[in-house]
Amino acid sequence: MAAEKMALAKAINESLRRALETDPKVLVMGEDVGKLGGVFRVTDGLQKDFGESRVIDTPLAESGIVGTAIGLALRGYRPVVEIQFDGFVFPAYDQIVTQLAKMHARSLGKVKLPVVVRIPYGGGIGAVEHHSESPESLFAHVAGLKIVSPSNASDAYWMMQQAIQSDDPVIFFEPKRRYWDKGEVVTDAIPGPLHKAQVAREGRDLTLAAYGPMVKTCLEVAAAAAEEGRDLEVLDLRSVSPLDFDTIQTSVEKTRRLVVVHEAPVFFGSGAEIAARITERCFYHLEAPVLRVGGYHAPYPPARLEEEYLPGLDRVLDAVDRALAY
Amino acid sequence: MTVESTAARKPRRSAGTKSTAGKTTSARKTASAEPELVQLLTPEGKRVKNAEFDKYVAGITPEELRGLYRDMVLTRRFDAEATALQRQGELGLWASLLGQEAAQIGSGRATREDDYVFPTYREHGVAWCRGVDPTNLLGMFRGVNNGGWDPNSNNFQLYTIVIGSQTLHATGYAMGVAKDGADSAVIAYFGDGASSQGDVAESFTFSAVYNAPVVFFCQNNQWAISEPTEKQTRVPLYQRAQGYGFPGVRVDGNDVLACLAVTKWALERARNGEGPTLVEAFTYRMGAHTTSDDPTRYRGDEERQSWEAKDPILRLRAYLESANHADEGFFAELETESEALGKRVREAVRAMPDPDRFAIFENVYADGHALVDEERAQFAAYQASFADVEGA
Ligand SMILES: Cc1ncc(C[n+]2csc(CCOP(=O)(O)OP(=O)(O)O)c2C)c(N)n1
Numbered sequence A: 001m002a003a004e005k006m007a008l009a010k011a012i013n014e015s016l017r018r019a020l021e022t023d024p025k026v027l028v029m030g031e032d033v034g035k036l037g038g039v040f041r042v043t044d045g046l047q048k049d050f051g052e053s054r055v056i057d058t059p060l061a062e063s064g065i066v067g068t069a070i071g072l073a074l075r076g077y078r079p080v081v082e083i084q085f086d087g088f089v090f091p092a093y094d095q096i097v098t099q100l101a102k103m104h105a106r107s108l109g110k111v112k113l114p115v116v117v118r119i120p121y122g123g124g125i126g127a128v129e130h131h132s133e134s135p136e137s138l139f140a141h142v143a144g145l146k147i148v149s150p151s152n153a154s155d156a157y158w159m160m161q162q163a164i165q166s167d168d169p170v171i172f173f174e175p176k177r178r179y180w181d182k183g184e185v186v187t188d189a190i191p192g193p194l195h196k197a198q199v200a201r202e203g204r205d206l207t208l209a210a211y212g213p214m215v216k217t218c219l220e221v222a223a224a225a226a227e228e229g230r231d232l233e234v235l236d237l238r239s240v241s242p243l244d245f246d247t248i249q250t251s252v253e254k255t256r257r258l259v260v261v262h263e264a265p266v267f268f269g270s271g272a273e274i275a276a277r278i279t280e281r282c283f284y285h286l287e288a289p290v291l292r293v294g295g296y297h298a299p300y301p302p303a304r305l306e307e308e309y310l311p312g313l314d315r316v317l318d319a320v321d322r323a324l325a326y
Numbered sequence B: 001m002t003v004e005s006t007a008a009r010k011p012r013r014s015a016g017t018k019s020t021a022g023k024t025t026s027a028r029k030t031a032s033a034e035p036e037l038v039q040l041l042t043p044e045g046k047r048v049k050n051a052e053f054d055k056y057v058a059g060i061t062p063e064e065l066r067g068l069y070r071d072m073v074l075t076r077r078f079d080a081e082a083t084a085l086q087r088q089g090e091l092g093l094w095a096s097l098l099g100q101e102a103a104q105i106g107s108g109r110a111t112r113e114d115d116y117v118f119p120t121y122r123e124h125g126v127a128w129c130r131g132v133d134p135t136n137l138l139g140m141f142r143g144v145n146n147g148g149w150d151p152n153s154n155n156f157q158l159y160t161i162v163i164g165s166q167t168l169h170a171t172g173y174a175m176g177v178a179k180d181g182a183d184s185a186v187i188a189y190f191g192d193g194a195s196s197q198g199d200v201a202e203s204f205t206f207s208a209v210y211n212a213p214v215v216f217f218c219q220n221n222q223w224a225i226s227e228p229t230e231k232q233t234r235v236p237l238y239q240r241a242q243g244y245g246f247p248g249v250r251v252d253g254n255d256v257l258a259c260l261a262v263t264k265w266a267l268e269r270a271r272n273g274e275g276p277t278l279v280e281a282f283t284y285r286m287g288a289h290t291t292s293d294d295p296t297r298y299r300g301d302e303e304r305q306s307w308e309a310k311d312p313i314l315r316l317r318a319y320l321e322s323a324n325h326a327d328e329g330f331f332a333e334l335e336t337e338s339e340a341l342g343k344r345v346r347e348a349v350r351a352m353p354d355p356d357r358f359a360i361f362e363n364v365y366a367d368g369h370a371l372v373d374e375e376r377a378q379f380a381a382y383q384a385s386f387a388d389v390e391g392a
Helices: A008-022 A046-051 A062-074 A090-100 A136-140 A153-165 A213-227 A245-255 A270-281 A304-311 A313-324 B062-087 B102-108 B124-129 B134-142 B167-182 B200-208 B237-244 B256-273 B299-309 B310-320 B328-351 B357-362 B370-391
Strands: A003-007 A026-030 A055-057 A078-081 A117-121 A146-148 A169-177 A182-184 A198-201 A206-210 A232-236 A239-241 A258-265 A290-293 B116-118 B186-191 B215-220 B248-252 B277-282
Touching: A003 A153, A008 A026, A008 A046, A008 A153, A008 A169, A026 A062, A026 A182, A046 A055, A055 A182, A062 A078, A062 A090, A062 A270, A090 A117, A090 B357, A117 A153, A136 A146, A136 A169, A136 A198, A136 A239, A136 A258, A136 A270, A136 B357, A146 A153, A153 A169, A153 A182, A153 B186, A198 A213, A198 A245, A206 A213, A206 A313, A213 A232, A213 A258, A213 A313, A232 A245, A232 B116, A245 A258, A245 A270, A258 A270, A258 A313, A258 B248, A270 A290, A290 A313, A304 B357, A313 B370, B062 B102, B062 B124, B062 B134, B062 B256, B062 B310, B062 B328, B102 B124, B102 B215, B102 B256, B102 B310, B116 B167, B134 B167, B134 B277, B167 B186, B167 B200, B167 B215, B186 B256, B200 B215, B200 B237, B215 B237, B215 B256, B237 B248, B248 B256, B256 B277, B357 B370
Parallel strands: A026 A055, A026 A078, A078 A117, A117 A169, A146 A169, A206 A232, A206 A258, A258 A290, B116 B186, B186 B215, B215 B277, B248 B277
Antiparallel strands: A003 A182, A146 A239, A198 A232
């Protein structure tokens, strides 16, 4: 088995490299992805090895990037485009929502758009505004898009492979503050399905459900809670759309309590959807209402306040306490 | 060639090029072919004549020239201090204007008090001209706020991080100015990279169609992070305007006098009801894109060195000295003033308090919102629960 320890960003880089090697139709596109290797160096070295016609430095125009990726996909290519930061996807939002998401249905299934839109997202890196947001719910509300977010290097590697192979458009949210976290990547294992949640830690007393950057936080919460004699289960949802409700249901039927954690604002967020469906499915199993921990109904704050805004150990533990108090 | 205001009717190359207009084929050349620049001061600091634009700086006094020099020196000093503060961990990020002082001071000093400026995130020199206290610019880079000044107190809008967005705001504001029958003008700043954004194209369309009194001031500093201008356009940027039906001109962006003259001309057109103008200030970003960038990955030293020879500050100094417009005393005094500014900025940044935690919930809405009130109350109760523990 080829196993290697690598940072999450490097795992995506290796995954893109593998895709470029195996499928001549795969393209990597975006601002600064070539010579610079992207502002996070996720595409480092790819242009050097695959050339400017496969790894394309685009003009500074997000609508153009996604719109032309749609055209390339119509012509049989599989573009993987990079949006430099979460807050800059909105110039492309129109193309993603009105075109990318809907063309398959509009063509009665004749047209497939295997486009991957990579978005480094989330906070915790002390950036200026528009560099720390979590807009996944804004995309999850749109039918036709698949939305995933890995939490570790192995998933980053394999989920990227699967996203590129998918015939549907995939919005690939990369947890930028975990880019430098290392993990084991086994490059010849056969991965599980892209949209299946995983139990990241088993426990009996309560389920914490999270994806992307918050999985690590929840694992830390579980470790801290264990010191107080509490046995928390942590689910890594991995996919926001579709959402694997079965795995959540199984867990909640065991633990009878659920806290959902994400960085995005709680109001109308993915946690609300999970809470509603799980309440419906597990009404007689639940010992407490499903609680949510996330961002406030406020613009993402300046860097010096982001620790107050982002769900951290204390806020999640507080929700755990409240759920267990019922 | 005279500068015409009815550019829409008569296809023209540019307002800036001289008698060759109409004859050359430069419209067909690519961006790498360098068209003529409007220049009033050579890199050596020699004053050259320009039939079109001399009149816009004809009455300039030695004192005003020294003022431009002072503005550039102090802006550069402020910028250097901010870069140093970032290195010392006092700022999270800094976008340096090093090399772009002439473009910013020349155009900024061309504006009138009642004009309105829409900057991107690097316009520290323009802010200086508008009387914005430089320390106000640092809050968002330190991470204590997301803007930090009242745009209406100096008619200088908040910095815009999302590339190109502000060009539409400027156009709309200018449409409002025109509706009001006012004779003020609006100026929008953006980069060569930004010229690729749909918003910028749309702002060109709107401003042309509604004859909005707006000047588009593009600082072509040759790079959009790692991408050279050729990755954004295959024609010289100023020529874009022609397709929208308004004049475009390329000015030497390292020549403060030329930038002043050309911007005055463009603002005057706006005031006279002649609509938008695109000014491309041909300049160079001497430093990194921001303090988190590493330009050695994508460009060589020779390029920077060739632009160092065109330094905007040295150029004006050479002119001031050769024309006997400034003596050693002036330069020495400015040096002292410059040091004092650096010290003031340093102290102000270090003394800048972290925002109150409840600032998260401030000003989310103008009219208030029940959910924000509820979340603020929950936040307060949560914070108070720690106070209890700590107090116990
Ligand atoms: C919509 C959008 N996309 C991407 C970015 C990231 N970004 C910030 S500055 C920049 C390059 C801008 O280049 P240019 O417009 O030439 O201005 P300059 O910084 O050179 O002054 C990029 C890609 C952004 N801020 N906004």
